[in-house]
Amino acid sequence: MSHSTTRRTLLGTGLALGLAPAAQAQAYPTRPIRLVVPFPPGGGVDAVGRILSEPLGTLLGQPVVVENRAGAGGAIGVDQVAKSPPDGYSFSMVSPGNMTAGPLVRPTPYDPLSLGFVTMVVRSPLLLVCRNTLAAQNLAEFVALVKREPEAVRFASGGVGTGTHLAGELMNLRLGVRMVHIPYRGTGPALTDLIAGNVDIFFSDTSAWPMVQQGQLRLLAVSSAATWDTSPQTPSVGSVVPGFDISNWYGIIAPPGTPEPIRARIAAEVADIIKRPAIVETLQRIGFQPAAMPPAEFAAFVRAELDTWKAVVEAANIRSVD
CATH class of the missing domain: 3.40.190.10 (Periplasmic binding protein-like II)
Structure with a gap:
């Protein structure tokens, strides 16, 4: 094989490899997606996850299957997703109990800030x-x-x-x-x-x-x-109480390393779903307001929440009694 032929072959191989991720992104998803709810059926997190699953599956062209993996204040289900392959087929619903307030009192097997942030979904006041x-x-x-x-x-x-x-x-x-x-x-x-x-x-x-x-x-x-x-x-x-502004919220995370284009797509689809009048009405009926955030904004929100609650935990000297 001549030098020029070898060079053309290598260039062709390189172009093919370079196109592979784009082709994979266009094809995604090709099989059902798992949405873990890290709490028992019937609660608020479960309700929001199930409200999202069917329309999200329709938009993605693949079923979104809700799995309840409860335990340890929501940490077991999140940890299971955190240890899953970062291929866009495993996601978890999250809340303050397993992302901000909870991990400051009861250490979790995962670092909340290392997870693949997707989007906030809803907020509600206490x-x-x-x-x-x-x-x-x-x-x-x-x-x-x-x-x-x-x-x-x-x-x-x-x-x-x-x-x-x-x-x-x-x-x-x-x-x-x-x-x-x-x-x-x-x-x-x-x-x-x-x-x-x-x-x-x-x-x-x-x-x-x-x-x-x-x-x-x-x-x-x-x-x-x-x-x-x-x-x-x-x-x-x-x-009446200056500096008091907190919310209950639920969001979606992916395993660390999940590609940003996949996380951004899921975030965009969720944002579309929770703007629909029928979905808005359903969420408001159970006390929630739509609150979509793109991945980077959601990550920044969680970092700020951790700072707020860390100060409270330290000032009140809160320790787990488990």
Whole structure:
């Protein structure tokens, strides 16, 4: 073989290799995609994952199969995806419990910042609810009460290190007070005791809303600076407590090293889905607002959340009791 023939052969081989990734990207996906929900069926993360799966599969041309892999506060399912091949066929739903607040209290087998960020999907405020017999009738009166008698106020949480716990500790930090923390094993027991009057306040997820509507609890404020569409007249905690702005949120991650074009495509498809009026209505009915973010923006958001909660965990000296 001549030198020129050899050179042409090598150039042809190089061009073919160079085109391979592009061809693969155009072909993706060629088989079903797994979307892990790292919590049991029936919760908010599960609901959002299932709302997305069918329309996402239609847009991608391949089924998106939801798999529930619960355990360790959502860490088991995320770790399983983190250790999967970075080929665009494994994704996981994530939340503060397994990405920001939780890992600061209970170390996870994965580094949240090393994961392949795809997109945030939804956000919702936490609802600052109180027992009906609490003397404070509104947020301003409650803050005045806390400043006057902080150790007389008992705030419930769904457990040590949960978002509901850290929200209460952030209020302590911002107001310079020390309310008494009463941890429960989940949101349900905390709400039950709040209705019974055994604790005073709780930063609940939106599952407390029906209890507010039924008159069993009083809604004092929402935790986010943005207005909550479900109850737009409700003030934000930050309107009285400077520097208080937190949300509950759910997003999607991929294994570390998953190609950016694949992550960007999934993010774009999800953004399209959650703009559809029927999907928006479904999400709002369960208390969520669409909140799509491209991969880089989602990664920056998680980094900022970790910084915020790290300061709270250190200031409150929170330690896992597991």
